[in-house]
Structure formats: C-alpha cells, structure tokens
Amino acid sequence: MVGVTGSSPVPPIFFAMDKRLLLDWYLNKKLSMMEIAQSQNTTHAKVYYWLKKYKINRRSWRDSAYLNHNPQGDPFCIKQKLTTNEKKLLLAGLMLYWAEGHRTNKHSVEIANLDARMLQLFAQFLRQICGLDEQKLTLYVQLFKGFDKNEARAYWSKALKICPEHIAITPHTDTRSKAQNQKSRFGIARIQVHNYKLKNWVDKQLQKYIQSFKI
Numbered sequence: 092m093v094g095v096t097g098s099s100p101v102p103p104i105f106f107a108m109d110k111r112l113l114l115d116w117y118l119n120k121k122l123s124m125m126e127i128a129q130s131q132n133t134t135h136a137k138v139y140y141w142l143k144k145y146k147i148n149r150r151s152w153r154d155s156a157y158l159n160h161n162p163q164g165d166p167f168c169i170k171q172k173l174t175t176n177e178k179k180l181l182l183a184g185l186m187l188y189w190a191e192g193h194r195t196n197k198h199s200v201e202i203a204n205l206d207a208r209m210l211q212l213f214a215q216f217l218r219q220i221c222g223l224d225e226q227k228l229t230l231y232v233q234l235f236k237g238f239d240k241n242e243a244r245a246y247w248s249k250a251l252k253i254c255p256e257h258i259a260i261t262p263h264t265d266t267r268s269k270a271q272n273q274k275s276r277f278g279i280a281r282i283q284v285h286n287y288k289l290k291n292w293v294d295k296q297l298q299k300y301i302q303s304f305k306i
Contacts, residue, residue, distance in 0.1 A: 108141040117147060121158050124149075157287070167289050168222035177220060184216025185297045193281075200290050203281035205274055207250040210282055214251050217284065221292075227284055229257050234278035236262040246277045 108131070116122045122130070124138045131138075142149060150158070173181060187209060188194070193201035202213050217223045230253050234243050240260045248255045260278070284290075 110145045113141055166224035166227045170220055170222055180216055181220050183212055185300055187213050189297055198287045200284040200293055201281060203279060205279045210251055210280055213282060229283050231281045232260045232278045233263055234260050235273045238276050243277045247280050
C-alpha cells in the first residue's frame with residue numbers, strides 16, 4: 092500500500108489500497124472486509140473507506156452470512172442439459188414442491204410427508220437435477236412419543252439414503268394423539284435444504300412452469 096500525502100482529502104493515517112487488488116479480494120475471492128484488513132495488517136475502517144472511495148458495492152448482510160456458511164461457493168450446481176427422464180424428474184420435483192412444500196419459508200427448500208416414496212423422488216430431484224451437496228441435505232422427523240426413535244431413524248436413513256447423523260427426530264407434541272391413530276410408526280419426515288439461492292431457483296422454475304399454461 093502507498094502512503095497518501097499532499098493536499099489529498101484522504102487522512103494521512105490512511106494508505107491507498109490498490110483498486111485492482113481490492114476488487115480481486117472482495118469480489119472475486121469473496122474475502123470479508125475483516126479478512127482483507129487482517130491480511131494487509133490494517134483496520135476494518137480503512138478497508139471500508141477504500142471500498143466506498145472506489146465505489147465498490149458492499150455485500151448485504153444476507154450475502155455475507157451466505158458466504159460464511161458456504162465458503163466454497165454454492166453447495167449446489169443446477170444441471171443444464173437434461174435427458175428426457177431428467178426433464179420428467181424436474182417436473183415431478185416441482186409438482187411435489189408445489190403440492191407438499193413449505194413455500195412460505197424464504198430461506199429453505201422444504202417438503203414434508205409420511206410417504207417415503209414421495210420424499211425419495213424429491214431427494215432424487217435435489218441430487219440429480221439440483222446437484223446438491225449431500226452434506227446440506229437434512230431430514231427432520233416428527234415421531235409419536237411412544238415409537239422407537241432408532242427404528243425411525245434407521246428406516247428414513249435407508250429409504251432416503253441419508254446419513255443418520257443428518258436426521259433429527261423430535262417427539263409429537265399433540266397430547267390428544269393416540270398410538271393407534273398414527274398412520275406410520277416411523278413418523279412424518281421433512282426434507283430441508285437451508286439455502287435461499289436454491290429456494291429462489293426452485294420458486295422461479297415453478298413459476299415459469301405454471302406460466303407456460305397461461306394460468
């Protein structure tokens with residue numbers, strides 16, 4: 092960094108940061124302002140000053156949080172060229188999401204059901220069409236308190252090919268429920284992928300498909 096002197100409006104305690112390097116660090120390498128400051132042995136305030144000086148738009152809080160949770164980039168990669176069967180899978184995934192998905196959640200892709208076949212198909216959609224990182228796939232199971240948690244976890248793990256450590260089981264909280272009234276002893280399962288970018292993509296694809304029918 093070069094010291095700034097003379098009649099420059101920049102305070103002398105500040106040092107000019109190379110714009111090209113700053114663009115590379117902040118926009119290409121996705122470093123945070125604090126990470127840049129630490130790497131250059133300077134302060135957060137100075138990095139902020141030069142971002143503003145060079146009119147480099149700062150990331151929103153949402154985008155910063157996203158980078159913190161996904162330091163390697165998006166944990167999904169949408170497949171562009173689809174076979175005939177993959178096109179069918181795409182439409183099946185979108186229809187399942189439309190019918191059974193929790194679409195009001197702005198941050199996650201979610202779908203819940205007790206029918207394992209339905210969730211198997213949606214999981215295949217996430218893996219094959221969305222190219223989802225397996226580590227981002229989580230299953231939440233709501234189970235009647237009298238049923239065996241280990242049995243339920245083993246069932247859903249095998250059915251959906253999900254690591255048991257990625258399956259969270261919570262007890263059914265409705266005290267009016269009876270064991271004999273439960274439709275499945277394995278509970279109701281909910282697939283969740285907490286990623287607003289994937290959520291936005293799925294929503295846009297669904298809207299595009301619906302609009303193709305001029306509804």
